[in-house]
Amino acid sequence: EETPESESLGEAQTVHTNPETLSLDIRLDATDALESGDPIAGEFGVLPALSALEMMVTPRSESVFAGLLGLSADFGFGDRQSPPVVIFIWGRQRINAVRITDLNIQETEYNPNLNPIRVTVGVSIQVIGGRNPFNIFTQAQRELLAALNLANAPDLAKSIINI
Secondary structure, three states, X not given: XXXXXXXXXXXXXXXXXXXXXXXXXXXXXXXXXXXXXXXXXXXXXXXXXXXXXXXXXXXHHHOHHHHHHOOOOOOOOOOOOOOOOEEEEOOOOOEEEEEEEEEEEEEEEEOOOOOEEEEEEEEEEEEOOOOOHHHHHHHHHHHHHHHHHHHHHHHHHHHHOOO
């Protein structure tokens, strides 16, 4: 099938992209806190930090304290049935509104109370696209950085074509 003259090649074909997702590992380790005598780390290990991560995937409607405090409805981004929106800051150039879609928790060491003192958490997040200010900022940074990459284009051409 031929492309009409009034359309460019890119306009003639509609392509849908999946939402942007990121995956990373977070390592929680209470060793330094235990060595310095931190009483919270001594009693609970990294459980407070792990619990904070787990709350980032818990819809407000399922939160005991949010319900008691009246925060489970009409508070923050999104509806109360959805996991909360988290602002993910990965350096100065990448700031995104995201939802955590998956946590894979691997507890590797415990204190005598069986609270974890070493944990690796695999985290998957989905970027919330659209016209939110975080997405606009990050997309503008991405475009500027991609333009900076053009400075390397002559070297790339030399390596592809033996000049």
